[in-house]
Amino acid sequence: MRVSDTYKAFAKSLAFISLLGLAQMAQAIAPISDGSKLAHDAKKQIGITTSYDPTYRKLDFPRGDVPINTGVCTDVVVRAYRLQNIDLQQLLNHDMKSNWSSYPKTWGLKSTDKNIDHRRVPNLEVFFARHGQTLSITEKSSFQAGDVVTWRLPNGNLPHTGIVSDKAAADGTPLIIHNIGRGTQEENILFAYPINKHFRY
Secondary structure (H helix, E strand, O other), rough: OOOOHHHHHHHHHHHHHHHHHHHHHHHOOOOOOHHHHHHHHHHHOOOOOOOOOOOOOOOOOOOOOOOOOOOHHHHHHHHHHHOOOOHHHHHHHHHHHHHHOOOOOOOOOOOOOOOHHHHOHHHHHHHHHHHOEEEEOHHHHHOOOOOOOEEEEEOOEEEEEEEEEEEEEOOEEEEEEEEEEOEEEEOOOOOOOEEEEEOOO
């Protein structure tokens, strides 16, 4: 093979590797869920999940859930993703087992707990940061339907989460689908509390 042929073959291989790398990057960046559908699926809980109950419960695995009429803020997110065949209970459990040091140790656990790990906002924040896009927490236009937002509530710095709706308030602020104590609601609370994180997954 002549030098020029060798160079051409090398250049083709390099171009292929570059394209493959770009394709993998695009796949990693692109959200795996349909944002509009995720918002629509989250809204299916309104009027169905009518109470708030943070009681620890033993769950099936995978796809374990507490009774649909109740739950906490994270259950709104988990249930919406499950309607897109994305089981955060299972995904987070596997990710925690493989990357234990990346997750918070706030609760003094020595190993994963499939009953509660996915129902804790700080754990979801780590998972989404590792596998989704982390976006602006100040620019109103950056919030799109299906995005996941987390806050720290003024009372005790408690973590909270919800999903951005496909509807907006009169001033253009996207509404949020969440459960903060009265069951799943769609409300104008995006900037009502200090935002901690904003994800697209």
